[in-house]
Amino acid sequence: MTRSPAPERIAALIPAFNEEASLPGVLSGLEGSAVSRVVVVDNGSTDGTARVARKAGAEVVPEPERGYGAACLAGIRHLESDPPEVLVFLDGDQSDDPSALEAVLEPIREGRADFVVGVRTASGPAGRSAVPLHARVGNHIVRMGAGCLHGLRFRDLGPFRAIRFPALLSLEMDDRNWGWTLQMQLRAHHLGVRTEEVEVPHRPRAAGRSKISGTLRGSVSAGAKMILTLFTEWFRRAPRDARRESS
DSSP states (O other): OOOOOSSSSSEEEEEEESOTTTTTHHHHHTTTSOOOEEEEESSSSSHHHHHHHHTTEEEEEOEEEEOHHHHHHHHHHHHHHHSHHHHHHOHHHHHHHOOHHHHHHHHHHHTSEEEEEEEEEEESGGGGSSOOOHHHHHHHHHHHHHHHHHOOOOOOOOSOOEEHHHHHHHTTTOOOTTTTTHHHHHHHHHHHHOOEEEEEEEEEOOSOOOSTSSSSSHHHHHHHHHHHHHHHHHHHHHHHHHHHHHH
């Protein structure tokens, strides 16, 4: 296959809530990479997240409304005035390994896909997954629901992902919390956005505890929101399809 020219403008968006201890490791891992612009969305942190992000040269966007989706939407709005060609999403807790960035970008660079989702693979001690069992079970249930309701088969809902910016805008994302990753994959599927999955190492977070998978309660709450997202997106499909056909 003839290799397509690499995208020249690649930005990274990192939603962060109280990641003062972990964020410097993520930002240093992106140094020297294909990413030319890093946006950290400070999602109402009470520690020095914004300070360490600025010190590392990242653009800091404040979003006091707590929620993963709210933070992502704030970052996207910030980028719209000078949009990148490709936007990479990754977490600020060092669970996503920046060294896998090239693998995530490769399908886009080679023209095979416009949206790439990183499938988390075990990289913990003795090959154990860094994702807790209850979170993996919830992930499996959501994937089954996506297959039954939407005809979408996928391996993971991992946060480490890359998408061409025009394709991202076409999704008209609006989820403001835990349904964000699922909503993105469902809307990409229904809009025919070319999507590919690649395996990426997933590590235990560097410090603190995950706001979602770190507790059973958090995972249950996130799982309930994702189930709601499955049905909400199913009910919204017909009106969106009708609008596209009439435009």
